[in-house]
Amino acid sequence: MVKEVSKNELAALTKKLTRLTKLGREHDAGKRGHRYYLPLYEKFFARLREEKINLLEIGVGLGGSLRMWQEYFSNVTVTGMDIEEKEDLGKGIKFIHGDQCNDIALLLKGRYDIIIDDASHRDSDMQFTFGHLYPRLNSGGIYVLEDMGTRRPERPEHPKCPRTKKMMGTWEETGVLKTPIIDKASRKRIVESTRSVTVAKRICFIEKK
Numbered sequence: 001m002v003k004e005v006s007k008n009e010l011a012a013l014t015k016k017l018t019r020l021t022k023l024g025r026e027h028d029a030g031k032r033g034h035r036y037y038l039p040l041y042e043k044f045f046a047r048l049r050e051e052k053i054n055l056l057e058i059g060v061g062l063g064g065s066l067r068m069w070q071e072y073f074s075n076v077t078v079t080g081m082d083i084e085e086k087e088d089l090g091k092g093i094k095f096i097h098g099d100q101c102n103d104i105a106l107l108l109k110g111r112y113d114i115i116i117d118d119a120s121h122r123d124s125d126m127q128f129t130f131g132h133l134y135p136r137l138n139s140g141g142i143y144v145l146e147d148m149g150t151r152r153p154e155r156p157e158h159p160k161c162p163r164t165k166k167m168m169g170t171w172e173e174t175g176v177l178k179t180p181i182i183d184k185a186s187r188k189r190i191v192e193s194t195r196s197v198t199v200a201k202r203i204c205f206i207e208k209k
Contacts, residue, residue, distance in 0.1 A: 003196065004200070010036045010200060010201065018039050018042040019072065020042040020072055027067045028062070029064040029068040030064055030065060031146075037146070037203060040203060045073075050075070051075065051113070052075040054110060054112045054114075055076050055078050055115075056108070056112045056115045057080050057081070058118065059082060059117070060081070060089070060095075061082075063086060063088075063090060065116075078093045078094065079112075080094070081098055082095075082098075083098070083100070083120075100125055100128070101120070101128065111138055113140070113141045113142070114141060115142075116146060117146060118144075118147065121148075121150035123148075123162070126145055130143065130145065130190075131181065134193075135189070139209060145206070147202050148164045148165045149163065150202075158180070160180045161180065162178065164204075171197065176191070194206060195207045
């Protein structure tokens with residue numbers, strides 16, 4: 001169920017000039033630091049492109065990626081959440097001001113077909129958010145963890161929190177999701193409701209049954 005993308009596959013992906021690659025450049029989406037990100041997004045998101053979907057991205061920067069998603073999908077409601085207040089993100093784009101560490105359960109009440117965590121990149125924040133929001137992902141939806149492994153020394157981690165990429169590797173080896181950040185019952189439900197997990201270096205795509 002958990003698959004790691006090989007170096008050869010990533011190398012091939014970086015050579016592809018996909019529609020999302022072009023849109024990412026046009027909107028300055030902030031996802032070009034790792035050249036395989038947007039081709040991977042296209043690979044996983046293509047099946048939903050013509051569907052009516054709700055998309056949530058946490059951590060929006062200047063909003064370029066939100067505008068990119070809005071143009072890429074034919075019938076999408078785009079919502080962005082960020083710890084900093086944002087203005088003029090684009091016509092029709094919804095915005096929620098809040099901190100993923102503290103406000104996620106209070107502020108986000110809807111259901112989504114795509115959820116992208118591109119916020120603090122701290123392992124404990126990513127896992128906390130994943131535990132709270134994965135139940136809000138619709139059947140057939142996709143949850144993305146971006147920039148796994150980024151260190152934030154100004155904000156110490158939970159002392160028993162595993163690295164998120166290592167957590168996914170353990171899931172692959174044992175079939176068990178292990179982290180003290182998500183309670184045991186919730187971890188069991190997550191595993192049982194997941195179709196596949198694909199890890200590609202610093203990004204992870206989780207597809208729900």
